[in-house]
Amino acid sequence: MSATPALIVAIDGPSGTGKSSTSRAVAARLGLRYLDTGAQYRAATWWMLRNGIDTADPAAVAAAAGKPEIVSGTDPAHPAITVDGADVSGPIRGPEVTGAVSAVSAVPEIRARITELQRSVARSAVPGIVVEGRDIGTTVLPDADLKIFLTASPEARAARRNGELAGTTGAPTLEATREALARRDAADSGRAASPLAKAADAVEIDTSELTLEQVIAHIITLVEQRRDDARRRGAVAG
Ligand SMILES: Nc1ncnc2c1ncn2[C@@H]1O[C@H](COP(=O)(O)OP(=O)(O)O)[C@@H](O)[C@H]1O
Numbered sequence: 001m002s003a004t005p006a007l008i009v010a011i012d013g014p015s016g017t018g019k020s021s022t023s024r025a026v027a028a029r030l031g032l033r034y035l036d037t038g039a040q041y042r043a044a045t046w047w048m049l050r051n052g053i054d055t056a057d058p059a060a061v062a063a064a065a066g067k068p069e070i071v072s073g074t075d076p077a078h079p080a081i082t083v084d085g086a087d088v089s090g091p092i093r094g095p096e097v098t099g100a101v102s103a104v105s106a107v108p109e110i111r112a113r114i115t116e117l118q119r120s121v122a123r124s125a126v127p128g129i130v131v132e133g134r135d136i137g138t139t140v141l142p143d144a145d146l147k148i149f150l151t152a153s154p155e156a157r158a159a160r161r162n163g164e165l166a167g168t169t170g171a172p173t174l175e176a177t178r179e180a181l182a183r184r185d186a187a188d189s190g191r192a193a194s195p196l197a198k199a200a201d202a203v204e205i206d207t208s209e210l211t212l213e214q215v216i217a218h219i220i221t222l223v224e225q226r227r228d229d230a231r232r233r234g235a236v237a238g
């Protein structure tokens, strides 16, 4: 009897389209592991800033790329991330890291190291994993069983991001958030090394007018369809 192969779901898209919330919920409901690859690039960026590396200097970032020891937890209920043993799940969400992460993640030596880490986490995930990011379907896990590309209007994305900051002091205006997202999109889509892109075989979902629950339900239906197709193929082959 052969073991059931691990199920791999890749969820890509720009910031504020709902990748993290959707991926975590899909993984939790299907009993799968979960990996936030953006958190890994943020953790590398946090380490560079902490160690006085000029994040605008690709050669300096490349020279230090092998130094941070990044470890990601894969429990969708408690996503954890440490750098050199320190919990950085809070600090990696700060504005300093957000402002520098696109430059750091464009450096090929950083991408090579983190991509290797991502593949090793995905390989050992039982009974499968939901991996979210920018280049998971195109580069990191091109053989994923299901690839999703989430989009949303710039207005919806900015409103969601600002909604997370409601009530905090110094929260940016909607327009400032929209501009910051557009700048990050341009950097992430325009870089030479593994840019943000939709895989040719990805299912695109525009989440602008959908509730989070509708997006989650849609993806779970797609996963179930892929599983049924795989079972049918197995029955024919067997
Ligand atoms: N379909 C949706 N409708 C409304 N709000 C959403 C939807 N999807 C996500 N959100 C909210 O938008 C914010 C950003 O979502 P998040 O999952 O962090 O996006 P991403 O990982 O793509 O940056 C969160 O506060 C989340 O609860």
Ligand SMILES: Nc1ccn([C@H]2C[C@H](O)[C@@H](COP(=O)(O)OP(=O)(O)O)O2)c(=O)n1
Pocket: 014, 015, 016, 037, 038, 039, 041, 042, 101, 102, 105, 106, 132, 133, 134, 135, 136, 184, 188
């Ligand atoms: N697979 C990935 C994931 C993220 N990145 C980079 C590009 C993104 O702007 C940053 C941060 O990603 P993250 O998913 O945390 O960003 P948001 O939470 O959606 O704002 O990391 C990447 O280059 N490749």
